[in-house]
Amino acid sequence: MNRVVLIIPVVLFAVIGAFFAWGLTRDPTAIPSQLIDKPLPQFEMAAIEGLDQGFSSDELKKGEVVLLNVFGSWCVSCHIEHPFLMQLAQNDTIKIYGLNWKDEPGKGKEWLDRLGNPYTKVGDDYSGRVALDLGVTGAPETFVIDKEGKVRFRVAMPITEQYWNNTLGPMIEELRSQ
Amino acid sequence: MTPEIGHFALILAFILALVQGPVLFLSAKGEDARFAAFGQRVTVLIFVLVAVSFFSLMHAYAVSDFSVSNVFQNSHSAKPFIYKLTGTWANHEGSMLLWALILTLFSAVLAAQGRAAPRDLLLLTLGVQALIVSAFLAFILFTSNPFLRLFPAPADGTGLNPLLQDPGLAIHPPFLYLGYVGFSIPFSFAVAALIRGKADTVWARLVRPWALIAWVFLTIGIALGSWWAYYELGWGGWWAWDPVENASLMPWLAGTALIHSVRVVERRDAMKGWAVLLAITAFSLSLVGTFLVRSGVITSVHAFAVDPARGVFILMILMAAIGGSLSLFAMRANSLTATGAFVSVSREGALVVNNVLMLVACAVVFVGTFYPLFIDVLSGEKISVGAPYFNFIFAPLASVTLILAAVGTLLAWKKADLGASVKKLLPAGAAALVMAIIVAVIADRAALSGAFAMGLVVWLAGGAVIDIAGRINLFRAPFAQSLARAKGLPGAAWGAAIAHTGIALFAVGAASMSLWKTEVVQLMAEGDRAEIAGYAVTLQSVERISGPNYEAERATFLATKNDQRVLLAGERRFYPVRGMETSEAAIRARGMNDLYISFGANSSGNGWPVRLFFNPLVGFLWLGAAVTAFGGLIAFGDRGRKPAKLRDKKTAPAVVEAAPA
Incomplete structure (x- = not known):
């Protein structure tokens, strides 16, 4: 058989292997690396049905460290996260902006009415367009945005009290002191 | 200690x-x-x-x-x-x-x-x-x-993870691993053949049982995983083209090609380089599947613990095993020369066609699974490839495979008469036509695709029956003689016929689920009624119960149709230790059909969102997979013929000579 033909499999694998190696450098659970330490992408979200104010990305760039939290009434883990967010809001620890992801009209409001509203403002992302720009892979997901409006960190799981005390809290203190 | x-x-x-x-x-x-x-x-x-x-x-x-x-x-x-x-x-x-x-x-x-x-x-x-x-x-x-x-x-x-606390998932990974790891032996045999520059019928006889048993385990493993997803995840489907599922399907497809091509090496001493390449491919895909997609058994994006050291190590193993064996293949495959002549219209020719189809299917799955990764690397965009892509390509590919599989088994080794084989298939064709007409008449929707799919199924199963009937001279010789021939028929022949029948049965379930599944979503309070596929389903009660390590809501549904009354119970479990919820769908099997009910949280206070499915003929999926695996097992039991030089042609029973498989 022709030598060249026999080399095809190994060449093919070399190409695939190179992609794998490259892919390894990308953490699938991390935000696309280009967003970390970069300004928050521009977006404008309408209010969810039942509330009157949405927000835009500019509002998150007003010299304050804030959280942008992705949630949906359909999301089980958000249910688990919610009480702690309420605690943060009640203690005025930090401003939390809510991104209501792929929720049918009315569902988000219903959820906040029942469980309480920890959010400063809630934006409607029924189409998932904003979440796509942010590289959201699942809910809940939380972005830490610094004073200059740059994305500094992403949490791709429910925030718990323990996680806050050990990781997120200290990080936010440091960002505030910068 | x-x-x-x-x-x-x-x-x-x-x-x-x-x-x-x-x-x-x-x-x-x-x-x-x-x-x-x-x-x-x-x-x-x-x-x-x-x-x-x-x-x-x-x-x-x-x-x-x-x-x-x-x-x-x-x-x-x-x-x-x-x-x-x-x-x-x-x-x-x-x-x-x-x-x-x-x-x-x-x-x-x-x-x-x-x-x-x-x-x-x-x-x-x-x-x-x-x-x-x-x-x-x-x-x-x-x-x-x-x-x-x-x-x-x-x-x-x-x-x-509570999803893993389930009998289906407890035994699913061992079977899957038995399959994945089983392909390591054909792989090692292939590398050894390249090193010594010789792969012959003896080599094929040694490889075939290993390839078969690995394939049988993998078949069972995949079916168990699918069955688990069906009753535990509550979405009413059985296959989602999820990367993890694809990762197990790829070695299965390559393995299917391998068990067919190794037979050609065994019988005809040809296609050696090809069989060696397939053995390498099957195990390589097992490695890729085990590692690149599932670093743990848990596959949720958010539970995926990425440890760079692990990833690098994995990649090194992949590079060494796959890169090494394929380089060896490039250098040494020429030394594996065939002795058998090759005519395209023959059993071996049909098996080549099978191999091409399996590998095309494999490539389709591979591209669909890794396309997001390639795009991410090339452009930084995050995309996903959904079920429509796979279904679009798989439906025609599977149809062609089913049509040709029936023809292929009837072709003789070396040089076959295509016309004669097709003529033998006439009864299967007639039965397929009858089936298609029946389906077209009774189906309430998708009548044409349904008729086509069910006709194909009958065609393939009919081909398997005709194949066996022809080999044992059924109706042409006295029944006792046919029975004796049936006993003497090699396991490989029985195995192929049974496995093909299994695939046909499986195709019944797959086609029916994609064409005729019905779904109703409704908010139901206690006492509310829903209608699906002629059933009137009433949500009778929802109560709180406690399991050993979970709390649950158990919903009881009463389904009535004509005079039948059936009670179904489903659960939504909450596991406090992990803070996770799982669902146990309420499933009632009626023959091969399932009435399937899952429900969500009563978050509004007005009732539970209930999803009702009528899954027609879904039981054929599991039956088909089991029959297919059983066929593989029968073929595994066939130790093959002794090499030509050891065989005394005069005393060899005629039936073996006449039994290409």
């Missing part, structure tokens, strides 16, 4: 495997019997050591020894005992240890019963196995050690 014994046994096994590989390679060339004997016997010792290691980890799980970090992270004292045991492999480290256990078991079996193999072939094959074992034990010891201790020991564990 027990974990340390396990840890020590694992280190010992690793060192022995490191020594064993080179010893076997050297002794394959030399004549010194002592080194060869050492290399062979140590295979069994390594298996025993890995087994000690595995069971000491299982012991730590059984007694809930939370001083072992792995147990702390994946178990809990309040978990049912059986799930403590299965928890051993329901995590990354433990599942890798199970991988190693199965790998060394297969090596040991090969060493013990491979004496019939040519000496150098056996030693080289075991040598390649030893290299794989070394790589995996190194991976476990250096990056995924399950025996690390915690001090001070925590009071209780963090629990096992």
Whole structure:
């Protein structure tokens, strides 16, 4: 058989292997690396049905460290996260902006009415367009945005009290002191 | 103390495997019997050591020894005992240890019963196995050690992912691994064949049973996984083209091609390079599947613990195993020359067509699965490839495969008469036509596609029946004689016919589920009624119950149709330790049809969102998979014919001569 033909499999694998190696450098659970330490992408979200104010990305760039939290009434883990967010809001620890992801009209409001509203403002992302720009892979997901409006960190799981005390809290203190 | 014994046994096994590989390679060339004997016997010792290691980890799980970090992270004292045991492999480290256990078991079996193999072939094959074992034990010891201790020991564990606390998922990974790892032996045989520059009918006879048994296990493993997803995940479907599912399907497709092509090598001494390449491909895809997609058993994006050291190590193993074997293939495949002449209209020609179809299907799955990765690397965009892509390509591909599979089994080896074979298939064609007409008349929707699909199914199953009937001279010879012939028919012939029938049965379920499944979503309070597929379903009650380690809502539904009354119960369980919810769908099987109900949380206070499915003929999926696997098992039982020079043509029973399979 022709030598060249026999080399095809190994060449093919070399190409695939190179992609794998490259892919390894990308953490699938991390935000696309280009967003970390970069300004928050521009977006404008309408209010969810039942509330009157949405927000835009500019509002998150007003010299304050804030959280942008992705949630949906359909999301089980958000249910688990919610009480702690309420605690943060009640203690005025930090401003939390809510991104209501792929929720049918009315569902988000219903959820906040029942469980309480920890959010400063809630934006409607029924189409998932904003979440796509942010590289959201699942809910809940939380972005830490610094004073200059740059994305500094992403949490791709429910925030718990323990996680806050050990990781997120200290990080936010440091960002505030910068 | 027990974990340390396990840890020590694992280190010992690793060192022995490191020594064993080179010893076997050297002794394959030399004549010194002592080194060869050492290399062979140590295979069994390594298996025993890995087994000690595995069971000491299982012991730590059984007694809930939370001083072992792995147990702390994946178990809990309040978990049912059986799930403590299965928890051993329901995590990354433990599942890798199970991988190693199965790998060394297969090596040991090969060493013990491979004496019939040519000496150098056996030693080289075991040598390649030893290299794989070394790589995996190194991976476990250096990056995924399950025996690390915690001090001070925590009071209780963090629990096992509740989705994994299920009988289906408890036995699914071992079967899948038996399949994945089983392909390591054909792989090692293939590499050995390339090294010695010889693959012949003897080689094929040795490879075939291993390829078959791996394929049978993989078939069962995939079916179990699909069945689990069907009743546990509550979405009413059985296959979602999820990367993890695809990862198991790819080696299955390559393995299917392998078991068909190895038969050509065995019977015709041809297509050797091709069979060797397929053996390499099947195991390579198993490796890719095990590692790149599932670093642990848990596959949720958010539970995926990415450890760069692990990823790099995995990639090194992949590069060495796949890159090495394919380079060897590029250099040495030319030495595998065929002796048999090749005519395109023949059994072997049909098997080539099968191989092409299987590999095209495999490539389609591969591209669909890794396309997001490629796009991400090239452009940084995150995309996903959905079920429509796969379904769009798979439906025609499967149709062509089903049509040709029936023809292929009727073609004779060497040189076949296509016209005669097609003529034999006329009854199957007629039956298929009748079936198609019946379906077209009774189907309430998708009548045309349904008629086509069900016609194909009858065609394939009919082909299998005609094949067997022809071989045993059914209706042409006295019945007793046919029966005698049926008994004398080689397992490979029976196996092929049964497996093809299994595929046909499976296709009934797959086609029916994609064409005729009905779904109703409705908000239901207690006492509310829903209608689906002629059933009136009433939500009778929802009550809170407590399980051993979960709290649950149990909903009871009453389904009535005509005068039948059926009670169904489904649950939504909450596992406090992990803070996770799972659902147990309410399923009522009526013959092959399922009435399937799952429900969500009553978050509005007005009722529970209930999803009702009527899944027609879904039972054929599981039946078909089981029959297919059984066919593989029958073929596995066929030890094949003795090499030509050993066979006395005069005394060989005529039926064997006339029985191409």
